[in-house]
Amino acid sequence: MNINFEYDNVTASERLEALATDKINKLVNKYDFIVRADVFFEAENTSDAETGRKTKIQLSAPGPRLFAEESKEKFEISLAEVINQLDRQLQKRKAKMKTH
Numbered sequence: 019m020n021i022n023f024e025y026d027n028v029t030a031s032e033r034l035e036a037l038a039t040d041k042i043n044k045l046v047n048k049y050d051f052i053v054r055a056d057v058f059f060e061a062e063n064t065s066d067a068e069t070g071r072k073t074k075i076q077l078s079a080p081g082p083r084l085f086a087e088e089s090k091e092k093f094e095i096s097l098a099e100v101i102n103q104l105d106r107q108l109q110k111r112k113a114k115m116k117t118h
Contacts, residue, residue, distance in 0.1 A: 019046050019054065026060040034059060034093055041101045042075075049108045051115070054078040059093055073097045075104060081111060 021042055023035055038057050046052050058074040073096040074087040086103035090096040 019043075019052065021055045021057060024056070024058045026058065028059050028061045031059075034097075037094065038075075038097055041097065045077075045101065045105060045108065048105075049079075049112060051112075052077055052079050052108075062089060064089075067091060071096055073100050075100050077104060077108075079108075079111065080115070084108065084111070 019042075021039055023030070023038070035057075042055050042057075054077070056076040056078075058072075058076075060072040060074070062070050062072055064070045068091055069089040071091060071093045072087060072089040073093055074085070077084040084104055084107045086100045086107070088096040088099040088103070090099065
């Protein structure tokens with residue numbers, strides 16, 4: 019399983035990468051058909067204190083790619099939201115794969 023990290027207006031963080039890798043590996047253990055993950059951390063210029071730290075994750079799996087993004091006040095919170103969104107998408111994908 020290959021995980022690629024990209025940063026936009028953010029300095030690279032080993033702590034963020036370790037946290038993202040841990041959460042993605044939990045998804046991989048649950049859904050073994052995931053091939054690759056692309057993780058993007060981006061700092062947005064916003065006046066809203068509730069947003070500004072955007073996390074985007076794109077997963078490669080059989081069928082169309084899965085994608086989720088979220089903008090919150092901290093990367094850790096937006097990462098957790100994105101993982102939850104992807105988990106729901108993966109559940110649907112797995113259900114479709116079983117029926118065929």
